[in-house]
Amino acid sequence: MKPSRTLFILVVVFALTMLNACLPAPGAGLQEGVAPAGEKVKLTVLTHWGEESLLKPMRAKLDEYTSLNPHVEIDYQTVTFDQLLTKITTARAAGISPDVYHFYNLWMPDFVEGGMLDEPPSDVLADIQANYSPGSQSAVSYGGKIWGYPTELNTYQLLYNKKMLQEAGIEAPPATFAELKDAACKLAIANPDGTLARSGFVLMPGWDSGVVHPFLSLLWSNGGEYLAPETYQPLFNGPQGQATLQLYVDLIGEKCADPSIGAFGNFVEGKGAMLIMANWLRATLKDAFVDGYENVGVAPIPTGEGGVSTTLQYNWLYGVDSGSKNKEEAWKLVQWLNSPAGEGAASPIGDYLTSALGAIPSRISDQQALADRLSDEFMTAYVRSAANARAEPVLRGGQEIKTALQQGIEAAWYGQKTVEQALNDAAAEAERILAENR
Amino acid sequence: MASPQDRVFTTSPAQLASSAGPRKHRRRIDPKIWWAYAFISPVLIFLLVFSVVPIFFSFWVSLHSWNLITPIPEMPFVGVxxxxxxxxxxxxxxxxxxxxxxxxxxxxxxxxxxxxxxxxxxxxxxxxxxxxxxxxxxxxxxxxxxxxxxxxxxxxxxxxxxxxxxxxxxxxxxxxxxxxxxxxxxxxxxxxxxxxxxxxxxxxxxxxxxxxxxxxxxxxxxxxxxxxxxxxxxxxxxxxxxxxxxxxxxxxxxxxxxxxxxxxxxxxxxxxxxxxxxxxxxxxxxxxxxxxxxxxxxxxxxxxxxxxxxxxxxxxxxxxxxxx
Missing domain, CATH: 1.10.3720.10 (MetI-like)
Known part of the structure; x- marks a missing residue:
């Protein structure tokens, strides 16, 4: 071989080596089977509990597990909520899925249809069936199967600033739509230039859950329906839906609320007097509420004429990736996290949820063991609301339908569409999404 | 006008071969051309893998229904x-x-x-x-x-x-x-x-x-x-x-x-x-x-x-x- 040709081949080999270095390592794709015996098992756990106050206690729980199981090593990864779905799906596509992930149950249908989740082993299934309420079991089920351990349970309630209500001469929190409007208008403070220095009721535009979950809670409390139970046909554009959205539009039109004072942070900072929000805000309120946590009032969702106060409930769950090479160890970890630490004791996750996050644990034994933590005024109201809670429907395209409704609601808030047109357009879009997913 | 030296690098081997006319023997390609390609091959391969292939892949995916989770060979074809x-x-x-x-x-x-x-x-x-x-x-x-x-x-x-x-x-x-x-x-x-x-x-x-x-x-x-x-x-x-x-x-x-x-x-x-x-x-x-x-x-x-x-x-x- 001529020297020049040898050099040419070396250059090409170098180029291919560089390219190879950019590609995933062999075996980095979807893996199956069990880790070789005797080797240390490495598990990757992904959650959205990344803030310092949430990260440390969770890491402590995982450290406790590894000290009890020295053959296991845990790589704990966290991302923000808005990045969680992207992280899970892109990691899956890249063949580097975490072994265990904590996720929102609305994403479950797509995860299941994509073959992404491992079916829980029989002992895990038996544990979930025996120790969780039918509502929690249904929240983590799809296609007639349970897909993971239910963890945090969130409902919505009307939060209000006791001090502000007192100063405005409002003796009791609003219980009906009419009272909500009256109270919001009394609590709103206008600047001389017409802008609001304080919003009577805080809206949360731009965030699908922040718009749709409070709306659905009010809709159900007004006797309306979101989607039909079996067919999932949209029903939110009926008369009750229109009356509910009209309430918001009136609040904005009469300058009792302003979408530009639009994030839960405004309630925390005292720029808003009332807000419909989930219980996970408790940790933030305890740390930063402008008038002190003792001034946070919690009341049931106000009702429309003849309605019963109803709240939306949504759940999160821990699942195991079907491509994990350590499924058995992954399920052991998840089961340990969700099982009582001893006779009459709470599970590590129950302890974590109630101490760090302010969420309601789904496990019945956790609710009993941690009754003292769930008994302050704030948590008691939320726990009580679970009795009249309705689960967010879990269906394929659920996220997209929710966003379509959010966009319809916001179009009415900003006066781009009438209430009727906004809800009808959102319903038509929901019909299209349902048809595509059939 | 391009110099002869420039032509070595701007003419592809295929063009050179076709321009050779009806000769009995194939014209021997200047080794310099291969060298040129060899030296730019890292960049070419990089562009191919990270720019050209994704464009075609993206077009192909646009004709399918894919949720990023389903294995690529199982994506349903949906046309336009x-x-x-x-x-x-x-x-x-x-x-x-x-x-x-x-x-x-x-x-x-x-x-x-x-x-x-x-x-x-x-x-x-x-x-x-x-x-x-x-x-x-x-x-x-x-x-x-x-x-x-x-x-x-x-x-x-x-x-x-x-x-x-x-x-x-x-x-x-x-x-x-x-x-x-x-x-x-x-x-x-x-x-x-x-x-x-x-x-x-x-x-x-x-x-x-x-x-x-x-x-x-x-x-x-x-x-x-x-x-x-x-x-x-x-x-x-x-x-x-x-x-x-x-x-x-x-x-x-x-x-x-x-x-x-x-x-x-x-x-x-x-x-x-x-x-x-x-x-x-x-x-x-x-x-x-x-x-x-x-x-x-x-x-x-x-x-x-x-x-x-x-x-x-x-x-x-x-x-x-x-x-x-």
């Missing part, structure tokens, strides 16, 4: 359904397309005018020139996310500094980013603030490349300052303008980070508000792909945007070169 859906039924996509065009047109136009004015200012005998240069160029080195957050705070309807200043001179407060009518204008303003420094620098380089002789000759012919500008400066800056218009229009049509930063109030919000008034194509594409699991539809959006950018670029090149 994704294109039909986004072009005929997706109101948000159509809105995003219009917003993107508006953003690109006004953003590039204002930046061209202001960038040229800034360059003329810096090219004159102005005092404190380094200070002005810093003033123009500082925003370009700031992260768009940071700028977006800064302007969000300044333009807050109820608590922002800008409204406080407007109030002090008797102008009523404006809703700015919380108004569907004003929000896109605010985003365009932020883009102008951020990128005008880049235009200034490029225009300044162009201005300093114009020989003084032309101005001297124009002066001898009796041209005043305005005539020198119209008949000497502007024509000679046309290549610079062509470069700025084409590259920045392409960049503006792909805008994402600035809109995302200015319209997401927290980790929970998905941007493009209020009521989709600032939704742009790439942001909608991102939401469609990673929030709704619709990679096929998002890929169709990417292909439509690709075609739009391609056509606009060709038109710009034709217009600006045709007039030369």
């Amino acid at each position: 359904d994704n294109y039909t859906r986004i072009l005929l039924y997706d109101d948000v996509f159509r809105r995003a397309l219009v917003n993107t065009f508006v953003f690109a047109f006004w953003g590039v136009t204002f930046n061209l005018v202001l960038g040229l004015a800034g360059a003329l200012l810096l090219n004159s005998r102005i005092r404190w020139r380094p200070l002005w240069s810093t003033f123009f160029f500082l925003p370009i080195v700031t992260a768009p996310l940071a700028l977006g957050m800064m302007w969000t705070a300044l333009l807050n309807k109820n608590f922002g500094l800008v409204n406080a200043l407007l109030g002090s001179i008797g102008i009523p407060p404006q809703p700015f980013l919380s108004s569907p009518e004003q929000a896109l204008g605010c985003i365009i303003f932020m883009a102008i603030y951020q990128y005008v420094g880049y235009y200034v620098v490029v225009f300044l380089a162009g201005l300093q490349g114009i020989p003084q002789d032309y101005y001297d000759a124009a002066a001898v012919d009796g041209a005043n300052a305005r005539q020198s500008f119209w008949y000497v400066t502007l024509p000679l800056l046309r290549p610079v303008m062509l470069f700025l218009v084409v590259t920045n229009t392409i960049g503006a049509l792909q805008v994402f980070d600035l809109v995302f930063a200015a319209t997401t109030g927290g980790a929970e919000t998905s941007g493009g508000g209020p009521a989709n008034s600032t939704m742009v194509v790439v942001l909608h594409m991102y939401n469609t792909a990673f929030k709704f699991f619709r990679m096929g539809r998002a890929s169709a959006m990417a292909m439509v945007l690709f075609v739009v950018i391609f056509v606009i670029t060709l038109v710009q090149l034709w217009l600006l070169r045709h007039r030369e």
Whole structure:
């Protein structure tokens, strides 16, 4: 071989080596089977509990597990909520899925249809069936199967600033739509230039859950329906839906609320007097509420004429990736996290949820063991609301339908569409999404 | 005309072979050509894998329904359904397309005018020139996310500094980013603030490349300052303008980070508000792909945007070169 040709081949080999270095390592794709015996098992756990106050206690729980199981090593990864779905799906596509992930149950249908989740082993299934309420079991089920351990349970309630209500001469929190409007208008403070220095009721535009979950809670409390139970046909554009959205539009039109004072942070900072929000805000309120946590009032969702106060409930769950090479160890970890630490004791996750996050644990034994933590005024109201809670429907395209409704609601808030047109357009879009997913 | 040496590197082996004519023996290819290909092969392979293949893959995915989770060989083929859906039924996509065009047109136009004015200012005998240069160029080195957050705070309807200043001179407060009518204008303003420094620098380089002789000759012919500008400066800056218009229009049509930063109030919000008034194509594409699991539809959006950018670029090149 001529020297020049040898050099040419070396250059090409170098180029291919560089390219190879950019590609995933062999075996980095979807893996199956069990880790070789005797080797240390490495598990990757992904959650959205990344803030310092949430990260440390969770890491402590995982450290406790590894000290009890020295053959296991845990790589704990966290991302923000808005990045969680992207992280899970892109990691899956890249063949580097975490072994265990904590996720929102609305994403479950797509995860299941994509073959992404491992079916829980029989002992895990038996544990979930025996120790969780039918509502929690249904929240983590799809296609007639349970897909993971239910963890945090969130409902919505009307939060209000006791001090502000007192100063405005409002003796009791609003219980009906009419009272909500009256109270919001009394609590709103206008600047001389017409802008609001304080919003009577805080809206949360731009965030699908922040718009749709409070709306659905009010809709159900007004006797309306979101989607039909079996067919999932949209029903939110009926008369009750229109009356509910009209309430918001009136609040904005009469300058009792302003979408530009639009994030839960405004309630925390005292720029808003009332807000419909989930219980996970408790940790933030305890740390930063402008008038002190003792001034946070919690009341049931106000009702429309003849309605019963109803709240939306949504759940999160821990699942195991079907491509994990350590499924058995992954399920052991998840089961340990969700099982009582001893006779009459709470599970590590129950302890974590109630101490760090302010969420309601789904496990019945956790609710009993941690009754003292769930008994302050704030948590008691939320726990009580679970009795009249309705689960967010879990269906394929659920996220997209929710966003379509959010966009319809916001179009009415900003006066781009009438209430009727906004809800009808959102319903038509929901019909299209349902048809595509059939 | 290309030199023989140039031809070695600009003619492909296939062309050389075909140009050999009906000879009995194949002409031996110059080993230098193979060497050239060998040395550029790392870059070629990189481009192929990370640019060319993804474009074709994206087109292929746009003809399928894919949720990013299902294995690629199992993606259902849906033909042009994704294109039909986004072009005929997706109101948000159509809105995003219009917003993107508006953003690109006004953003590039204002930046061209202001960038040229800034360059003329810096090219004159102005005092404190380094200070002005810093003033123009500082925003370009700031992260768009940071700028977006800064302007969000300044333009807050109820608590922002800008409204406080407007109030002090008797102008009523404006809703700015919380108004569907004003929000896109605010985003365009932020883009102008951020990128005008880049235009200034490029225009300044162009201005300093114009020989003084032309101005001297124009002066001898009796041209005043305005005539020198119209008949000497502007024509000679046309290549610079062509470069700025084409590259920045392409960049503006792909805008994402600035809109995302200015319209997401927290980790929970998905941007493009209020009521989709600032939704742009790439942001909608991102939401469609990673929030709704619709990679096929998002890929169709990417292909439509690709075609739009391609056509606009060709038109710009034709217009600006045709007039030369």
